[in-house]
Structures are given as C-alpha cells and as structure tokens.
Amino acid sequence: MEIKDLQKLLTSYHIELTDQMIASFSLYSKLLEEWNEKINLTAIDPEEYVEKHYYDSLLVVKTLSFDNQSVLDIGTGAGFPGIPLKIVFPDIDLVLVEPTAKRCHFLQEVVDQLGLKKVRILNYRAEDLGLEYRESFDIVLARAVANLSVILELSIPFVKVDGVFIALKGPSGKEELEKAKHAIKTLSTKLIKLDESTLPSDHSLRLNCVFLKLKPTHIKYPRNYAQIKRKPL
Numbered sequence: 376m377e378i379k380d381l382q383k384l385l386t387s388y389h390i391e392l393t394d395q396m397i398a399s400f401s402l403y404s405k406l407l408e409e410w411n412e413k414i415n416l417t418a419i420d421p422e423e424y425v426e427k428h429y430y431d432s433l434l435v436v437k438t439l440s441f442d443n444q445s446v447l448d449i450g451t452g453a454g455f456p457g458i459p460l461k462i463v464f465p466d467i468d469l470v471l472v473e474p475t476a477k478r479c480h481f482l483q484e485v486v487d488q489l490g491l492k493k494v495r496i497l498n499y500r501a502e503d504l505g506l507e508y509r510e511s512f513d514i515v516l517a518r519a520v521a522n523l524s525v526i527l528e529l530s531i532p533f534v535k536v537d538g539v540f541i542a543l544k545g546p547s548g549k550e551e552l553e554k555a556k557h558a559i560k561t562l563s564t565k566l567i568k569l570d571e572s573t574l575p576s577d578h579s580l581r582l583n584c585v586f587l588k589l590k591p592t593h594i595k596y597p598r599n600y601a602q603i604k605r606k607p608l
Contacts, residue, residue: 376423376425376426376430376575376576377425378392378397378400378401378425380425380426380575381400381425381426381429381430381433382397384430384575385433385436385463388433388436388437390433390436390463392463396462396463399462399489400425400429400459400462402488402489403429403454403458403459403462403485403489404421404424404425406481406484406485406488407421407424407428407453408421408424410481410484414477414478414481416452416453416478416481417452417453423576426574426575426576427574428453428455428459429459430574430575431455431456431518431543431574431581432455432456432457432458432459432460432518432543433456433459433460433463434543434570434572434581434583435456435460435516435541435543435570435583436460436463437570437572437583438541438568438570438583438585439514439539439541439585441460441463441464441467441514442464442466442467443466443467444464444467444468444513444514445467445468445470445511445512445513445514446460446467446468446469446470446512446513446514446515446516447470447472447508447512447514447515447516447530447533448469448470448471448472448515448516448517448518449472449501449515449516449517449520449526449529449530449533450472450473450474450501450517450518450519450520450521451471451472451473451482452473452478452519453478453481453482454471454481454482454485455518455519456516456518456543457469457471457516458471458482458485458489458491460516461491461494462489462491465491465492466493467493468493469491469493469494469495470494470495470496470497470508470512471494471495471496471497472497472499472500472501472504473496473497473498474498474499474500475498476498479496479498482496483496500600501529501530501533501597502529502597502598502599502600502603504533508533509532509533509592510532510533510534510535510536510591510592511533511535512533512534512535512538513535513538513539514534514538514539514540514541515530515531515533515534515538515539515540515541516540516541516543517529517530517540517541517542517543518543519543519545522551522554522555522607523542523544523548523551523552523554523555523558523584524551524554524555524557524558524607524608525603525604525607526542527540527542527555527558527559527562527564527586527608528558528562528596528597528598528603528607528608529597529603530542531562531563531564531586531588531592531596532592532596532597534564534588535588536588536589536590536591537587537588538587538588539567539585539586539587539588540564540585540586540588541583541584541585541586542583542584542586543581543582543583544581544582544583544584545579545580545581545582546579546580546582548569548580548582548584549569549582552566552569552584555608557608558607558608559586561608562592562596562608563588563589563590563591563592564586564587564588564589565586565587565589566584566585566586567585567586567587568583568584568585569582569583569584569585570582570583570585
C-alpha cells in the first residue's frame, strides 16, 4: 500500500489528507527505515509501513472523533498509533509513553523533523507515571502492548471519568475480552463498542475494543508490573 491508497481509504471515514500530511507520512517512513537499521523499532518491511502501521493505527477513527482531544498513547514503541493520529489530527494534545530510551530519542527526532506541536514524550513505564497524569486524558490508547487484562489496569487509571480507552487488538481480541471480564468490572469500566476491520492485503482481523470509564479508579491501580503479570485482574 502507498500513501495514495491510504488517502483513498481514509475518505470513507471522512478524512482528507492534505499535502502536508502526505509529506509528513513520507518523512516518517524515511526516518523509520533509517533508524530501524540502528535500533529495534519494527519488524515490518518498509513497503508495508503504510498499511500495517499507519492505516492500522488510523482504524480508530471509525470509532471516535479525535479533534481537540487529550490523548495518551501507552507503550507507543515507534509511535503507533499516536504519531499517525497526530499527523491527521494536529490539534490533539498528545502524550507518548515509551519505556525504552532509544525509542524515545527516535520519537523526539520524528516530532522535531515533522514539526509536530503539543506532543510530550515520557520515558516511563505506564505504572510509573506520576499522579499528575491520573484521570486527565479524554482518550487513552494502547496497540500491541499486552493482553487485555494487563493493559486495562495500566491504562484505565489515566482516563478521565466519562473518557474512553481503546485497545487496538488483532484476532485474539475476542478471546482476551472473555478473560478480561473481572478486570473490566474491577476497574469500573464497560465495553461500549467493538469495531472489526480487516487489512486490505491479507484480510487479517483488527479489533478495536472501546471502553467507557464509569467511576474514578482506586489509587492502588495500577499495581507494579511484577504484581500485574503475576496475578492479572
């Protein structure tokens, strides 16, 4: 898939890519390819970046409007889904959380080279974020970070009451949802939408699980990661 194909697909979601956005995606691809030779950013081949990173990240626009929202991307890695969303919705206030310092250096280079504004990069694990970030985001996102029970505990504490968390999942998403029922209840949230899509080239399934936060999260969550892994909710 090329940028022109992405442009065509996004029109069905009422999104028009400007020349500046197209240029930003092209530069992003260039930086990804260059930096991937030095540090581990992605196993995806460059010719698949547009479909398997950009389009995949932007499938969340089927679910929600991102205009002028505060957005937290947990475990963003090489910037997914946060950076593609920021390119398309430049007015969002975006925070990228990534525990690997080298990837944070890459993300800063992307932000600088693309001239992105209102983006903060935090070199932290989600469970180590300070109290100032609790319940302060309209939308929290996580793509390919951990199983659903784990990522719910890491994410829900940072969502505002009446805000949403979106877990970007593959084919295992429905099975993970069944196993996460206790976590969903414990964290005072509920599934409000399950968006299914397929990628054009291989028809692989993508599931975006959308959760509404109903009440404030107990201060004991998130626990430290060793506890979360040892005894998921």
